[in-house]
Amino acid sequence: MRIAVPIKDDSGLESEVCEHFGKARYFVFVDLEDGEIKGSEVVQVPFEEHSPGDLPEFIKQHGGEMVLAYGMGRRAIAYFNAMGVQVITGVSGKVRDVLEGLAKGTLKADPDWRSKGDFGRHEF
Template structure:
């Protein structure tokens, strides 16, 4: 299984998640087998601007099965759903922590993510408190 996480930089598992999926400069792709991380790679977002479906199609071409994000627009979610790619929104923190929590079933999701100032103003955050 391959999980994509929008990231603020190219540090991979050590990166913080980007608050807004569609404006992330990087995506950390984490490969998982039998509940264990088997590898990862970081890809730079190839779009300085993008249209509907561009990023979902890009990530599908990289064989992504699951997207774990903080904020994501409804259209992007619909694109992923139509492609059979599972979307989880409301996750935040360091990529490695988020992936480990997902794998152990303890991932905490902020169901009010769309109401947060960080998302409304489209800021990218790192170690901010909620």
Template sequence: MVKIKIAFASEENAGLESRLSPHFGRCPYYVFVEVEDGKIRNVEVKENPYFSRHVPGAVPQFIAGQGAKVIVAGGMGPRAIDWFRKLGVQPVTGVSGKIKDILKDYLAGRIQLEAEPCGEHKGVGYRI
């Protein structure tokens, strides 16, 4: 039995129908999906408690605290990627679209499990 909880940065509170956010820390919601043996067992939407304020490292700790082992977002900075990895959460970036479609591709192995810092953060002293 393979169980995993995946977090998706979301632009809206529409569950799997939500659009993925282009940036993990500046999204208003996170969609948490529990998958067991390739089947969706639970979907939960939570508000980003740090949406209106910037607290370095707080979002990665929040995501890890929810039990997620993967975070999917359109992009994130290098420090956030490091935070997630240190907390045992695999960051995945460079994807876009509806969460249900991204999840389907992820479960089918069509999404690479890697993260590259998004362009706005490369070489910039942006802090997460």
């Protein structure tokens, strides 16, 4: 499975998950098979500004089948759902740790992420 994660910098698996999906400048695409990381690729977002659907399309073009993120708007989630891409929100921490939790079935996601930070300004 190819998993896309918005990251704070270009450190790949050692980076932290970016809190704001739509503000991430980089994504790491990770190939996870049988609970093991088989490969990863950091890709810089190719546009400064984006319209609804641009980031989901970018992720789909890079083979993303699942997105792990902290905060994400309802529109983006709807685009992913329409594309058949699974979305898990409320995820934070170092990418490698998040993927390990996913593989082991121990991934912890914050169900209250919408009420934290400045997410109240976004339409969810």
